[in-house]
Amino acid sequence: MKFTKEHEWLRVEGDLVVVGITEHASEALGDVVFVELPEPETVVAAGDEISVIESVKAASDILAPVDGEIVAVNEKLVDNPGLVNEDPLGAAWFFKMKLDDLSVLDDFMDEDEYKDFIA
Amino acid sequence: MAEELLRLGLHDLHVELGGKMVPFAGYEMAVQYPAGVMKEHLHTRAAAGLFDVSHMGQVILRPKAGMEALCLGFEALMPVDVLGVAAGRQRYGLFTNETGGILDDLMFANRGDHLFVVVNAACKHADVAHMRAHLADVAELEFIQDRALLALQGPLAEAALARIEPAVAAMRFMDVGMFGDLWVSRSGYTGEDGYEISLPMAQAEGFARRLMDMPEVLPIGLGARDSLRLEAGLCLYGHDIDTTTSPVEAGLVWAIQKARKAGGAREGGFPGAAHILKELAEGPSRRRVGLRPDGRAPMREGTALFAGDAPAGQITSGGFGPSVNAPIAMGYVPVAQAKTGTALEGDVRAKRLPVTVADMPFNPTTYKR
Structure with a gap:
């Protein structure tokens, strides 16, 4: 699993990348009450604000971590935003992306580096 | 450079x-x-x-020329009937300015031989200066610095507090009582039954721990305090009311008793009276209303509202209501759009989302009247 400085995790699944937010991020946000997902089949660029997450405290944007195409979104989060707090690294994935070249993931932090980053 | 923050007496406990x-x-x-x-x-x-809630300001006003003169002096700062508050009772009040805006909202209690006043933290120094300037002839003012203020709120608050002070069980909503060092009122800002307790700072930690040792009681932070008061439809000073909003616009007419209205025994005679009495007679041009977003996305403070293409005010408090399990908000809209059920739109992240004017409170209140 790889991690971004925006507290997203990236996991390779076949030729896709699954994206969610880290436990650290979900704890900092507090209870999540609303998730807005990107449209499937849209092409996005790294840094695009493609998703919104609202907690009891505030709204935050989720950025596309890399260039690619959104191929699937987790509709379960729309009905049950609290999943983001319950299982941020598992059931609460946000979207799946198709990338031209998976090697771009090498630039992101691994788990140890992310732990140092948030320490 | 950030302003240095003060710490509460119970900081280490938090x-x-x-x-x-x-x-x-x-x-x-x-x-x-x-x-x-x-x-x-x-x-x-x-x-x-x-x-x-020890950040709030606690003030004692002792009469210099009798309680009646003190009450009448205090009335000169507010569109509120102070004289009519019986000993042992508390009332909601608001300081107004010359243009009919609100300087602060507050609670005051008649404790027989003096008044006890609790004001908002952000306004407390200005409020004390305001009272000192206007009440010099009728009141000796004590700005209390050595007492904590705790609130115990919820359906089991009575059972919990009565274990420490049994007499509180007999109090009704807005009663006040002094039990040794404990100054108790049956009130709060959550829409629930409960109490606010002022006590010497030196005793506060032990008292708080004794309550939290009870299975019913959990410590609650500012986040839930805000969502609780929003569900109860209660105003947050500096957000839902301020110097630019009048009590009439804010829907706080219930706080202006008959004695101070046109034709009342002590009509007017408070800052901004001409404006406020005119607004009472003719109606305001905008009103504070409850708002329920039709979707799941919360609409936060500052969200612009629209009726069709026309601007229709803005949201002053908004978030998620855990008890109603939906986003809720309040804000000011033109009177033409203030009727319950009116369909409006809110501008959320450059999208217009539907929102409907709704009755408040969003969650029923459970005061013990």
Whole structure:
């Protein structure tokens, strides 16, 4: 699993990348009450604000971590935003992306580096 | 450079409890404890929540020329019937300015031989200066610095507090009583039954721990305090009311008793009276209303509202209501759009989303009247 400085995790699944937010991020946000997902089949660029997450405290944007195409979104989060707090690294994935070249993931932090980053 | 934050007397206890400390009204305060805002909110509605509100201003006004003169002097600052408050009772009040805006909202109690006043933290120094300037002839003012203020709120607040002071069980909503060092009122700002307790700072930690040792009681942070008061339809000063909003616009007409209205025994005679009495007679041009977004996306403070293409005011408080399990908000809209059920739109992240004018409170209040 790889991690971004925006507290997203990236996991390779076949030729896709699954994206969610880290436990650290979900704890900092507090209870999540609303998730807005990107449209499937849209092409996005790294840094695009493609998703919104609202907690009891505030709204935050989720950025596309890399260039690619959104191929699937987790509709379960729309009905049950609290999943983001319950299982941020598992059931609460946000979207799946198709990338031209998976090697771009090498630039992101691994788990140890992310732990140092948030320490 | 950030302004240096003050610490509450119970600061170390909040940190020990795992409170996430944030700046609020010049103080470092716990926005939440490990349970989190949602659980803290729901726990308060189901059992009892303990809030440290010691940042608020506590003031005693002792009469210099008799209680009647003191009450009449205090009335000259507010569109409120002070003289009619019986000993042992508390009332909601608001200081107005010359243009009919609100300088602060407050609670005051008649404690027989003096008045006890509790004001908002962010306004307390200005309020004290305001009272000193206008009440010099009728009141000796004591700005209390050595007492904590705790609120115990929720359906099991009575059972919990009565274990320490049994007499509180007999109090009704807005009664006040002094039990030794404990100054208790049956009131709060959550829409729940409950109490606010002023006590000497030296006793506050032991008292708070004794309450939190009870299975009913959890510490509650500012986050849940805000969602609880929003569900109860209560105004937050500096957001829903301020110097630019009148009590009539704010829907606080219930706080202006008959004696101070046109034709009343002591009509007018408060700052901004001409404006406020005119607004009472003719109606305001805008009103504070409850708002329910039709979708799941919260609409926060500052969200612009529209009726068709026409601007229709804005949201002054908004978020998620854990007990109603939906986003809720309040804001000011033109009177033409103020009727319950009116369909409006709110501008959320450059999208117009539907929102409907709704009755408040969003969650029924459970005061023990």
